[in-house]
Amino acid sequence: MGIEWTQSTERVDWDALSELYRIAPLGNKSADWLRTAYGNSMFKCLAFEDGEVVAAGRAVADGVDCAYLCDIVVHPRRQGAGLGGQLLQRLLGLCRGHRKIILYAVPGREAFYARFGFRRMTTAMAVFADPERAHADGYIE
Structure with missing residues (x-):
């Protein structure tokens, strides 16, 4: 099927x-x-x-x-x-x-989304409930 x-x-x-x-x-x-x-x-x-x-x-x-x-x-x-x-x-x-x-993509998957027209934003920002984890996972600097 x-x-x-x-x-x-x-x-x-x-x-x-x-x-x-x-x-x-x-x-x-x-x-x-x-x-x-x-x-x-x-x-x-x-x-x-x-x-x-x-x-x-x-x-x-x-x-x-x-x-x-x-x-x-x-x-x-x-x-x-x-x-x-x-x-x-x-x-x-x-x-x-x-x-x-x-x-926002899992770090390392950006190229996949770029194939569909997504482009990196220069001004995107976020507030995460667990900023330490977000940093460790590569989502924020």
């Missing part, structure tokens, strides 16, 4: 999605945290293969000015096969019409 794409979270096994983020690896995000984050996001996109979520991402957006792509994840066994690019293109399509679409 092929990949089935959806914007609905109705079928999501939140514990399984939490495990996907852990093994991808994109950090430890609890099932409840993910349910809330996806529920509060204007756009979401998920890929299922044989009933299992193998890729997911979401965008927090205001509908006109700014959309922020976040939590883009692909199962390790599917990484490098084009699924991440398909997911990103679908999210970009959902965000079409916004004046700017922003994301």
Whole structure:
């Protein structure tokens, strides 16, 4: 069976999605945290293969000015096969019409996103709940 794409979270096994983020690896995000984050996001996109979520991402957006792509994840066994690019293109399509679409990448993955038109910002700044961890992970100086 092929990949089935959806914007609905109705079928999501939140514990399984939490495990996907852990093994991808994109950090430890609890099932409840993910349910809330996806529920509060204007756009979401998920890929299922044989009933299992193998890729997911979401965008927090205001509908006109700014959309922020976040939590883009692909199962390790599917990484490098084009699924991440398909997911990103679908999210970009959902965000079409916004004046700017922003994301911050896992350090070392910037070249992947540059292929889709993303460029490094010179003025981006952030306040992190755990700045020491953000620094150690390479997100801030």
